[in-house]
Amino acid sequence: MKKPLEMRLALSAAVLAATSGHAVAAQAASDYRLFVACPVYRDTDSGRKSGCWLAQSPDDGMQYDVTLAPAKPDYAHAALIEGRVAAGQETGQAGQDNPCGGIVLAPVSVSILEAPCPRYMIPAEGYPGRRFALPVTNVPPLDMDRPLDKGPFAKRSFPLFFEFDSSFISYQFTDYYLDKLAHWLRSAHPRRIVVTGYGATRPVTVSGKAMAERPNVARERAETVAQSLRMLGFDAKTISTRVGRDKGRDRGPIEDDTIPGLSEYSRRRVEVTAEF
Amino acid sequence: MRSIVRRNCPEAARTHALSGKAGTKKAGMKRESRLVRIGSRGALVLSALAILAATRHETPDARWWAPGEDRVFPRQLDYPNAQGVLRVLHDGEPVRTADNAFFMPLGPNGRACVSCHQPADGMSLSVESIRDRWQATKGKDPIFAAVDGSDCPTLPQGERASHSLLLDHGLFRIERSWPPRDWSGKDVKPDFTIEVVRDPTGCNSGTRYGPNAKQPNISVYRRPRPVANLKYIEAIGFAYDPKAGLPVPVDPETGKPVAGNLMADGRVPTLTAQMNDAARAHLELSKQMTPAQKEQVLTFIRSIYTAQQAGPQGGALDADGAEGGPVTLRDLKPGQLGSTGRAVWSEFDAWGKLTPKQKAALSPQELAFRESVARGAAIFRDRNFLITDSQGINAPVGFGNPVRYSCRFCHNMSQIGIDVAPGQVDLGTTNAPFASPQLWLPLFRVTCKGKPHPFYGREILTHDPGYALTTGKCADVGRITLQSNRALAARAPYFSNGSAQDLRGIVDYYDRRYSIRYSEQEKQDLVNLMSAL
Structure with a gap:
């Protein structure tokens, strides 16, 4: 599932880049989201690191699932969220793959801001969360054999x-x-x-x-x-x-x-x- | 063997007391309880003797290894303690102590490395041993040297009250320079100020001691860390330190990366640098140890492995498929992450799957202990809870605040339970509001000059700023390097400031700090697990 999504998003990125001056308008109308919100921790339990992170956009009032961000929020601070609505999540309707109770953003980035927030933690309410899986972006251990890349090398x-x-x-x-x-x-x-x-x-x-x-x-x-x-x-x-x-x-x-x-x-x- | 029995008497007395306490708490639950009760004095001594006889290895004439003695340090030593028997393996030829710098009183105060790194205490120093030495020597043992074995050198030496932190809590005085110095010895410009709120020892006020002294310094009080199983402490598992957002640190002397897991406050990068620091601060050497002496000490300490070898009923911890004891530590590879390789404390998995035949061959007490240890290992790994507001975990790594995980989140290195990444974490053991009041310790007010601390805000009250005394960063206040989980039974009290008097104290602290709500059974299982490490 990941590759087709990445290819699709890369294509949309290329389209956005090509339209240059119209990029902002194009993004606003697309699956792109950029907002600041106080994050909410949903206390799901499917094992280690399985809690959910939600954020309600003040711009469209929708609740987004930002759990897939590489760096997670701090529930005591506001978060800057940038992401794209994942495939199949466009309508935000029930019945879609929705382990946390929000529209899934992927890819998504979360930056913790200095502005304080009330600590919002809500119960699982039947949502399972996601079982932790080691991300592909995991640095290999030093004892792993890693042959050097082969050239030719250029700038x-x-x-x-x-x-x-x-x-x-x-x-x-x-x-x-x-x-x-x-x-x-x-x-x-x-x-x-x-x-x-x-x-x-x-x-x-x-x-x-x-x-x-x-x-x-x-x-x-x-x-x-x-x-x-x-x-x-x-x-x-x-x-x-x-x-x-x-x-x-x-x-x-x-x-x-x-x-x-x-x-x-x-x-x-x-x-x-x-x-x- | 007679000497062992004689030396065991105080241990057995302590065991008896513990047994009585457990019995009172659990009165009425005897038939159903799976809690393990430690046997009577006689039973322990007999079982310990049986193990010693069975192993047929040399046991020292005296439990205490005094500096300057002429003895032989053998390949294996077994020491009874309240939780069973500790084993010390020396992976090398026997060493004559009179010829080895680890055992030599190199400085003017008569101490040697062994003074604070005793084999019977898991190569650390238990408060029981400290008290024994006070009684045996009427306070003259070199461990009570004024420099750090008293609450402050300005106090009248030789009086018990002047050594209360050592005698009551096992704490030595550690004097750090202020402002901090980096590994190259250069001053670090701290991003916080520090004031003394309370100074019960007098060593943080005046013209010689404290941040306002002529040569400013800060005295904190810490437990000695064990000098054993060092291949794990020195192991580098990954090239990056996620807590620093940088590659693992580099030793300025050699230019080589280091693990970053030495010392409570990470003030030195290597064992060699640690020796230099200890020789100056603890042995009071006016000049450095010679290269030959350093090499001798390094070779010796890197060959030492310690772990509990037998449980409270006398049963071997490597029986029936289990792999407790120091042999496993000696033989396996260090630096491995338990979550992707050999699970942390899987040494005891076999005891969770004993066959009916194996069970039938065990006493009810031994069976209960084994099953409890196996459950404790599973709880340690898999009993998740919400970890909140802990620098080094919830920030700045990106795990989120809160994050759900178990003990193994940080205690993640196979066989040893330290952090594969450099393990400086703030559990709150030294910071308000999580630390217990500990009125016998100094209290400092740290004020962050730049960004506030991510969880404590602008001002922090702390007994020991920990890693911040090395980095000069207010975000690091209270971060303490994780230490080995091995040989715990031999070296109470626990945490860097000795705030947990016993193994139950460790569990109770975590339970309160993170609102875990362990059941009584879970707590006892964790205690039994830790007693078997």
Whole structure:
């Protein structure tokens, strides 16, 4: 089920990117959702990590299931939510695959904001939640045999994505892509590694509020990734950092299948470019 | 063997007391109860002797290993305790202690590494042993040295009251520099201020001690961590530290990655750095140990494995398919995640599936104990509860707040129960409102200068800022590195500040902290499991 969904979303992302200036209008009319809400924890119990996270959009009043986000909410803080309504969930009607009691967003990202929220926890009310399954974006253990990638190698860029206003490398998501990148770099031996940080510093109105990241966050992201590469053993002399210009939301999502079609998420990134 | 019996008397007396307590609580439930009661003094001594006789391994003449003695440390040592018998394996040739730096009093205060890392105490130091030493030496044992074996060096030494934290709670004074220093020795600019709210020992006030001293420092009080099973403590399972959002830390001296699981506050990256720190702070060496001495100590401590080997009824913990005891620890690979490999405490799975024939061969007490241990392992792994407001779990990793999981969420490394990732977690054991008042400990007010702490807010009251005394980050206040779950029966009290007097105290703390609502049976099963580790 995952591949067709990703392909579909990648296609919609490409369409959005192609329409450029019309991207925002196109997204508003599509399955794209961007809002701020106080998250609600539904105490389902299908084993470890099986609780549900719900968020009611103040924009359309619908309750969304945001549990599939790589980083989960904190019920004491507001959350910035960006996602796409998953296939088969468009109507939000009963009878659809609905383990948590909300319209499923997938892909979806959740950023914890500083604004406090009342702690909302509701009972399972018959919803089963989801049994935990190890995500595919799980870093392999060090004792696993990993043969080096085979060339030929050429100039290539790798994006790494971050939560709002944060340079934290998230577990079982951004760390996975960083690990993949590091493995490729170990195989390719590039002459130079250029780390460019981006921040969503141009304001966007979300749920009636103007939101923009701190000006320094792009630099912090680039430095976090550069530091990580140094800690992973790459020669500091080959690594340089830059800050890229935020092209705003009109640019649309970058073309990458990690977070298909999530334009705000794609503004909060680092690009690591290997040069030969 | 006579000396063992003699030494066992206090142990047996404690056992008797425990037995009486359990019996009172569960009066009227004898027939149906599956709780395991520890046998009488005589039964324990006899069963322990039977094990020792059966194993035919060398047992020391004296339980206490004093610095500077000339003895032989054999391949195997067995020590009776209130929960059965602890086994210490030395994976190497026998060591003559007079020739080994681990046992030598290298500094002026007469201490050696072994002073605080006693084999009978699982290579840590139990409060019972501390009290025994006070009585036996009238307070002259080097463990009571003024530098950290008294509540504060400024107090009149030799008086019991001046050593109350050590004698009552097993706590040594740990003096941290303020502001903190990183692993390279450079000052860290903290993002919080610290004030002393309460200073019962006097070691956080004045011109020599405390954050306002001429050379500012902060005294906290902690239990010694066990120096055993170190291949697990040093193991690196994954390249990333999810709690830091970075790759695992790198030792500035070697440039190599390290596990990040040493010391309660993670103040040193390697065993070598730990030796340097301990030699200066605890042995009061004015110069460093020689490279040869360090190598000797490293070789020795890396060869030591400890675990409980026999239960309270005298039954071997590796009988009938179980794999308790230190041999499993010695022989298996470290750094493995229990959720994807060998499940944590699956060593006792076989006891949950005993055949009728196996059951028939056991005494009712032994059968009840084995079944309880197996249930305890399952509860440890699978009894989920909501984990809330714990830095290192609920933030910043991305698991969410709250998140449903069990003990094995953090205690996830196979065979040992530490965290495969660097394990600095705030369970609230040192922070208000979760920590018990512990009026004998200092109390600090931490004020975050930048972002508030994700769960405590701008101001935090704490007995011990823990990891924050290394990183300088207010978000790390109260984060304490998980420690080995092995040989617990030999080294009460528990938690870094000794706040759990016994194994039941650990379970009760978690039960209250996370509103788990364990049943009485579940609590006893967890206690029996921990007693068998």
